[in-house]
Amino acid sequence: MAKVIFEKATRIYPGTQTPAVSSLDLEIEDGEFMVLVGPSGSGKTTALRMLAGLEAVDEGRIFIGDRDVTDVQPKDRDIAMVFQNYALYPHMTVAENIGFHLKIKKRPKAEIRQRVLEAARLLDLEPYLDRKPARLSGGQRQRVAMGRAIVRQPQVFLMDEPLSNLDAKLRVATRTQIASLQRRLGVTTVYVTHDQVEAMTMGDRVAVLRDGILQQCDTPRVLFDRPINVFVAGFMGSPQMNLIETSVSDGGVQFAGRTIPLTPTQRAALTSEGVTLGVRPEGWDIVSPNEGVPAIVEIVEELGSDSYAYVTPEYDPNRTIIVRPNSAQATPHKGDHIGLVPRPSAIHLFDTATGVRLPD
Amino acid sequence: MILGRRESLTGRVLLIILMVVTLVPFVSLFVTALHESGTYPTGISWPARPHWGNFVEAFRAADMGRLLASSLLIELGVVPVSLAIGTMAGFAFGQVRMRGYQFAYFAFVLGLTLPYEAILYPLYYQMRSLGLLNTRWAIILPLIALFMPFSIFWMRAHFVNVPRDIVEAARIDGANMWQSFWRVQVPLAMPAISSLAILLFLWTWNQFLLAIVLVDDPLKRTMAGALGAFQGHYGTDIPLLCAGSLLILTPTLVVYLIFHRRFSTALLQGAVKG
Numbered sequence: 001m002a003k004v005i006f007e008k009a010t011r012i013y014p015g016t017q018t019p020a021v022s023s024l025d026l027e028i029e030d031g032e033f034m035v036l037v038g039p040s041g042s043g044k045t046t047a048l049r050m051l052a053g054l055e056a057v058d059e060g061r062i063f064i065g066d067r068d069v070t071d072v073q074p075k076d077r078d079i080a081m082v083f084q085n086y087a088l089y090p091h092m093t094v095a096e097n098i099g100f101h102l103k104i105k106k107r108p109k110a111e112i113r114q115r116v117l118e119a120a121r122l123l124d125l126e127p128y129l130d131r132k133p134a135r136l137s138g139g140q141r142q143r144v145a146m147g148r149a150i151v152r153q154p155q156v157f158l159m160d161e162p163l164s165n166l167d168a169k170l171r172v173a174t175r176t177q178i179a180s181l182q183r184r185l186g187v188t189t190v191y192v193t194h195d196q197v198e199a200m201t202m203g204d205r206v207a208v209l210r211d212g213i214l215q216q217c218d219t220p221r222v223l224f225d226r227p228i229n230v231f232v233a234g235f236m237g238s239p240q241m242n243l244i245e246t247s248v249s250d251g252g253v254q255f256a257g258r259t260i261p262l263t264p265t266q267r268a269a270l271t272s273e274g275v276t277l278g279v280r281p282e283g284w285d286i287v288s289p290n291e292g293v294p295a296i297v298e299i300v301e302e303l304g305s306d307s308y309a310y311v312t313p314e315y316d317p318n319r320t321i322i323v324r325p326n327s328a329q330a331t332p333h334k335g336d337h338i339g340l341v342p343r344p345s346a347i348h349l350f351d352t353a354t355g356v357r358l359p360d
Numbered sequence: 361m362i363l364g365r366r367e368s369l370t371g372r373v374l375l376i377i378l379m380v381v382t383l384v385p386f387v388s389l390f391v392t393a394l395h396e397s398g399t400y401p402t403g404i405s406w407p408a409r410p411h412w413g414n415f416v417e418a419f420r421a422a423d424m425g426r427l428l429a430s431s432l433l434i435e436l437g438v439v440p441v442s443l444a445i446g447t448m449a450g451f452a453f454g455q456v457r458m459r460g461y462q463f464a465y466f467a468f469v470l471g472l473t474l475p476y477e478a479i480l481y482p483l484y485y486q487m488r489s490l491g492l493l494n495t496r497w498a499i500i501l502p503l504i505a506l507f508m509p510f511s512i513f514w515m516r517a518h519f520v521n522v523p524r525d526i527v528e529a530a531r532i533d534g535a536n537m538w539q540s541f542w543r544v545q546v547p548l549a550m551p552a553i554s555s556l557a558i559l560l561f562l563w564t565w566n567q568f569l570l571a572i573v574l575v576d577d578p579l580k581r582t583m584a585g586a587l588g589a590f591q592g593h594y595g596t597d598i599p600l601l602c603a604g605s606l607l608i609l610t611p612t613l614v615v616y617l618i619f620h621r622r623f624s625t626a627l628l629q630g631a632v633k634g
Contacts, residue, residue: 087525
């Protein structure tokens with residue numbers, strides 16, 4: 001178990017100009033569950049592969065514990081990795097798959113059997129130890145891949161979208177299994193996903209990447225409540241935050257005939273007149289049309305526990321605002337005329353020109 | 361696939377024609393081999409009294425037992441070595457990709473286009489200067505070299521398609537290159553290796569020209585090569601020659617029948633991955 005440190009780590013793929021990972025600074029605490037999240041091409045997988053030693057580090061350094069592993073081969077880094085497609089050895093049984101590392105390390109047979117059995121028990125794989133991967137279900141294969149990592153008792157677990165090949169139901173179940181397993185074993189874990197729900201639910205902290213650049217790294221709560229820029233605001237949360245570009249005039253931010261006041265520090269931080277107003281679906285109060293921003297309900301998505309209304313404001317028929325009525329409010333119906341008021345505590349303000357959050 | 365009546369009929373007729381074209385020489389060979397020794401049978405005609413003894417006669421006359429042993433020795437010299445080198449080189453070209461591998465690989469592929477008849481003369485003198493003429497080494501060593509381009513081509517086609525994840529998983533599991541090759545790659549390559557083994561076996565078995573040119577003693581040649589000597593001694597004895605040919609064919613037929621499923625997948629594999 002160990003700390004992991006990325007120090008200005010950069011990877012530029014041969015033949016390309018822009019770095020896939022650019023000067024990444026990230027400190028992962030001992031025993032922490034760190035999730036790297038971002039859209040495809042954001043460099044999250046490249047960052048993980050750099051830590052694994054599968055990808056060269058062009059600039060900067062990477063540390064595991066106190067050891068500089070920048071130029072160390074994968075086999076000598078004392079890490080275990082779970083691959084997106086599991087990468088099980090098709091010709092070996094489950095037991096052989098899980099015990100491969102120990103066999104390579106020439107551990108005594110009895111010890112290998114013992115440790116494989118322990119890992120299998122932990123993952124409910126005992127009945128399948130003699131099967132080949134081809135005869136396992138997707139979920140079982142995923143667990144074998146986990147077992148292969150667990151049995152090594154490594155310094156760090158690396159997981160590259162390990163749930164993306166499971167169906168939706170299994171994914172939710174496995175999500176909690178992995179998170180609780182990690183907490184029990186206490187092994188530092190770096191987990192890559194493009195799914196912000198996975199990131200929010202599993203990570204102690206979440207690092208959001210875009211175009212190879214780290215945007216923000218913090219607890220899920222902070223990412224959700226205080227996104228550092230428009231990208232993070234739009235990426236975290238589902239359905240995503242409503243981002244409305246407006247402008248500033250004397251009183252403050254102008255939004256559909258209303259004025260949202262700005263503090264002097266916010267005003268000082270602005271680089272231009274443009275302000276992007278961010279309000280999450282649950283941040284709206286539904287009022288009568290003449291009280292709030294008048295709008296028409298286009299579609300209502302009923303999810304049982306929640307419902308989402310897609311509404312079109314009258315001031316801009318091309319825009320859609322997603323609203324989640326809170327439990328105290330009645331769910332509007334398709335075609336209803338309603339008024340919207342953003343709750344002051346739910347308003348996020350960003351500088352439109354730079355995308356950066358204005359100080360609170 | 362749904363076929364029209366005419367399509368399926370045409371297909372069947374074509375298949376039957378092809379089958380007849382393939383089978384006729386064998387039938388002719390077989391029928392002729394049953395005629396009385398020393399006669400000149402014409403066309404395909406069933407002899408009045410089939411001389412089954414011709415096979416025994418041919419077997420004895422050509423010292424077939426020792427030829428068989430000789431052929432097996434040559435197979436043992438060629439096939440395992442070719443497989444070992446071909447697999448390792450295929451792995452190197454397909455996955456390790458050391459600096460400048462494209463040039464080396466290009467050179468080997470160039471070797472595929474080389475008609476080996478063209479190097480027969482130099483080969484003869486080379487073998488003579490090495491003092492290997494008239495030994496089985498004169499067949500074994502050139503065959504290993506001549507099969508190498510194909511073996512490498514074949515094995516590389518396999519290794520190129522091994523999922524990268526598995527290779528990386530082995531590296532992270534702590535395997536060095538040799539361990540990853542031996543414990544993960546070779547077991548996964550078994551289908552490709554065994555189909556290559558069958559092809560190499562058949563090509564070695566059927567090797568005629570090299571055997572004739574480089575080895576004088578028929579008993580040190582391959583089975584097919586021995587056929588040449590056969591013709592010299594029994595040039596006039598067509599039925600015995602035919603019986604001998606059939607005997608020589610038998611082992612390849614047996615190999616084919618045992619492995620025919622794998623053999624056709626091997627050919628298809630080449631077709632798709634080539």
